[in-house]
Structure formats: C-alpha cells, structure tokens
Amino acid sequence: MPESKTRKAAAEKKKTSDRAQLAQKRDETKRTVAAPGSRQWVPPTFITVGLLGVLWLVVYYITASVGVSIPVMTDLGGWNVLIGMGGMAAAFAIATLWK
Template identity: 40%
Template sequence: MAKSKVRKKAVYTPPQKTQKVEVSPRWLVPTMLSLWLIGLLWIATFYVTASTGTEVPLMTDLGNWNLGIGFGAIILGVVLSTRWR
C-alpha cells in the first residue's frame, strides 16, 4: 500500500481579533436625530404656512430653497447614521 504524502506547509490559522470595538461618539445619535427632525419640521412648516397664507419672515424670503434646506438637513442626518456603530 502507498504511503500518503506528508504536508509540508503549516495549516493556516487566522490572526486573532484583539482590536478594541469602536464606539460611536456620544454626540452622534442626538445630532443625527435632531437633523432628521429639524429637516422634517422645516419642510412641514414650509408647506403648512404656504397653504394657509400665513407668513414666516425667514421662510418667505427663501421661497423654494426651504425644500433644499429641509432635505439637506435630512441628508446630513442620513450621512451621520452611516457612522453609527
């Protein structure tokens, strides 16, 4: 009977994970949620005041840029949510 060959290379053993688990900064979640809510409230306020005819001084001057401000805040909140661990 033929003898099996002896393995010449050592068996691969993956390196042990000794890295510390990364934790999100304490300001991240409150800032993320605040941006979402501010963006949502900004857009809602813009639509409600536009439909009822009441004027909010800052919003009247900006016109449709109000949508950009609201969606910009929401997008910044989403970008921050990608960094949450």
C-alpha cells in the same frame, strides 16, 4: 527509537506555556490599541438633524398653504424644500458614523 514520557511531558508543557504567552501578548495588544473616539453623540445628533429637516418642511408647507408669512421662510421661497431635504440628507450622512 521511541520518545520517553519525560520528553513528551516537557514538550506538552512547553506548548501550553507558549500558548499562554501568546494569549497574554494578544490581550496586551488588545488593551494598548487605541479605540476611536466615542460615538455616543451620533444617534442624538442624526435624530435631531433629521427631525429639524422634517420640521422645516412641515412648517414651510403649512405656512405656505395657510398664507402666513414668516420673514425668513417667505424670502427663501422654493429653497425651503432644499433646506429641509438637506437636513434629512445630512441626518443620513451622520448616521453612517454610528458603530
């Protein structure tokens, strides 16, 4: 036996009502989900740390080639390369936190 127009209209109305309720629930859950902390600090931090690493190496190589002695850098000797490269590696590690 064929369905009546009233029954079809009621079924369509229920479908749209269910869809609206489902969409509303999705919106509510999106709002209530806590987002991770703000990551705005990441770009300035990794740029600063990377530039400090490069600057450390540049200053070390220039002062070593000219013969100028900076008390801390002269005492560290070859460890200056490790410090500069470590700063650049730390910058890349910090950059992975950027979203």
